[in-house]
Amino acid sequence: MKSLLTTLKGHPTLKAETTYSILFTIGFCHLLNDMIQSVIPAMYPIFRESFGFTFAQIGLITLVFQITSSIFQPFVGLYADRHPQPYSLSLGMCLSLAGLVALSFTSAYGAILATVALIGGGSSVFHPEASRVAQLASGGRKSLAQSIFQVGGNGGAAIGPLLAALIVLPYGQHAVGWFAGAALLAAVLLLRVGNWYSLMLTGTNTPLRNRTITPCTLPRTKIRHAMWILVVMIFSKYFYTSCMTSYFTFFLIDRFGVTVQQSQLCLFAYLAAFATGTLLGGFLGDRYGRKYVILFSIFGAAPFALALPYLNLFWTITMSILVGLIIASAFSAILVYATDLMPDKVGMISGIFFGLMFGLGGIGSAFFGWLADHTSIEFIFRASSYLPLLGIIALLLPDIRPAAGPGLQSTEHTIH
Template sequence: MNIKAISSKLKGNPTMVEGTVYSMLVICSISHFLNDMIQSIIPAIYPIMKDKFNYSFAQIGIITLVFQMTSSILQPFTGFYADKHPRPYALSVGMCFTLIGLLLLAFAENYFIILLAVSVVGFGSSIFHPTASLVTQLASGGKKSLAQSIFQVGGNGGSAVGPLLAAIIILPFGQHAISWFALAALLAAIIMIRLGTWYRTKLSYVVTHQSAQPLINHDISRRTKYGALLILILLIFSKYFYTACITSYFTFFLIDKFGVSVQTSQLCLFVFLLAFAIGTVAGGMLGDKFGRKYVIWFSILGAAPFAIAMPFANLTWTIICTFLSGLIIASAFSSIVVYATDLMPDKVGLIAGIFFGLMFGLGGLGSAFFGWLADKTSIEYIFQVSAFLPLLGIIAGLLPNTQKVNRRK
């Protein structure tokens, strides 16, 4: 039986294993770490590019636009293709694109080549996320929120470490040092061969085995599904606009309001990022146990009291409120992605591509918007405004239940 025929059997039941395959989930997480680490170094090298080539801020903005277009907007299309035509080794192929893009960027001597390089790196990422999310659900053994959280925390870690490594390796040694990160891309491509081999085996497993269907409520009308997807998009907007404000401007807020040093402000930002990583895993575990709708509802709305109080607190309580808001709001994304794929279980790649694309795109827009607003008003003002975004979490109460409830007789 060919891959396309196997894919048709897989639709609607992406959990085709007898138990959770933690070894594959760890590989997915490590791959996500390496992928997002590489992605995050591109904004970190802008100062080098600007100084070396005397680029304007507008030219830097176009580099960001091209990178975001290929890494975010293409994801739904690569996800749609992954649903229709699964390619077990697409993950390694995608990382090879990233490797080529990094080498181009390391030795680029004109603006066109730089744009080409970041677009190739972005295209590699657009292949990675939808397919890796599909494999993650395949390895979940029914614990889909936990599996997605394990996968997601790898990406969070990579995004946090990337700029640090760029500061240590690239900033002191210049543009050519970008080529050292090609080794990380090569390592990821090799790791993903193992992942692709397992993925191919599990696709073949569908032919000879009939696994129990996951406990998904299929009695939801198409209109209700699309309404639920719209609500999820609004929740993604509130979550990533708020977190973009924190990650981009929290250090400036602390320096401006409390007069702390740059090193202290960076340490405080690390506290938020640590809380974010812990909340990502915890949210997945709670989503499988208590229901994804309720975790989504709590994780966004529950962060609101701490977000609203934070701009008016003293330094100690500012750090505590930031930690708690990050811990709570981070638990949402894995449950949102899995909830959306439960609505449309035959389009896991497409849905994952849409929501990962939204995550990157809205995060970039949020950072730009709050930067513009800070220039017009003040750093403290943008934190007072952004604090109300988690209140949008109240609309999660309108989501239908996608998980069936086991009732013992």
């Protein structure tokens, strides 16, 4: 079977090195995608005021969106592993585009459910295949590549609510259509990514997806145990961060009496640190090993998380920045570690973990909201601060060291 080197010689535009242009493009498209997702929660006050929807009806909208944007991802990823579709990235964004345009005009409840399903479906198509592209373009620096991709999503999640507040709330439902421009831009950019991906798949007579993949040498029992540990890590991280992102502003207002604007600035400080930590985790994971980044990023955040609910305003903000900086580095390391365990199932594994990220984040937000109603905002911050302690079980993960460098050998392991 021909080597990847033969493919690269036949196509001088394809390189074994890290392809940063593709990584930054896919990361920017991730930013646009996650920014678009924020439009749906921003519409809830408008739905309630304009159409008189009950909280149960709004909850069903959230459920449909969560199902289509998270539960479908593993199935999309599994299909992509068997039948890679380079242009499905652009197609997924076109689904979101169609959903946004329809959402800006429709008023019937059933039609609104259909539009949010389209937007969620577009996200389900985008994430698994985009993760495959990120690893393919990594040149062996898989944690760094995943972090560049992930930091785009974190950026979109951070600026999305702000843009929605500036555009959707003042101008109403029709203003949702303005976000269609972002979806259209992403769809066009992803056509270029699809062209590059297609070349990588068909660079020789032997498609890259059919090439030999270096399997993980661990016994299946250890692989299963490691996967369950990673799921616990995802639970710990996203249950805690859902409390921070959803209720940190309320905590600051309730405990210190700050204004809404001041609390929003503090939340943005946390989110900015979170985005920075995501990128930092990529560098550290490739250099020192994914296991140790997972351990440090979750268990290492525990002392700061535990101290946060008991400090004055200055130190509370400082602790939140440190928590965001440390704990954010976990997801990229977790995802790449999982794909190292099952290198022939990159799409499926990416779909599972992105689905868990969205699903557990939504469940965590709802759970802590319910708990706050029955106790207090301060109580949920004290209770959630123990979650990062679960990171200690990362010590039970097998020690899978990254490849020695970003050369051709590492690249071969990323092609499926």
